[in-house]
Amino acid sequence: MINFKLDSEYIHLIQLLKAVNVVENGGEAQAVVSEGLVTCNGEIELRKRYKVRKGDVITFLEYKIVIQ
Template sequence: MMEFKVTGEYIPMIQLLKALNLVQTGGEAQIVVEDGEVKYNGIIDYRKRLKVKKGDVVEFRGEKIIVI
C-alpha cells in the first residue's frame, strides 16, 4: 500500500499515476485509464481527468494508493 499526500483540493488521475512513477508518461497513463486498468474507490473508472481527492483509494496493477 502506498500513500500520496495531495497538495491542494485534488490531483487529476493521470498526474497521480505519473507522480508515483507507476507509468512513465502521460500518454501511458491515459492509455491504462482508457483500458480500464485503474480502480477508483473500488470501481473501474475510465475518466482520465478524474479529480482524485483526500480519502480516495486508487488501485493499479496490484498497488493500492491511499490519498491523504
C-alpha cells in the first residue's frame, strides 16, 4: 500500500500515477487509464484528468494508493 499525502485540493489521476512511480512516464499513465486498468474507489476510471481527492483509494495492478 502506498500512502500519498495530498497538499492541495486535488491531483489529476495521471499526475498521481507518475508521482508515486507506478508508471515510468505520462504516456504510460494515459495508456493504463485508457485501457481501464485503474480503479478509483472500486470503480474503473477512464478519465485521465479525474480529480483525485483526500480519502480516495486508487488501485492499479498490485498497487493500492490511499490519498491522505
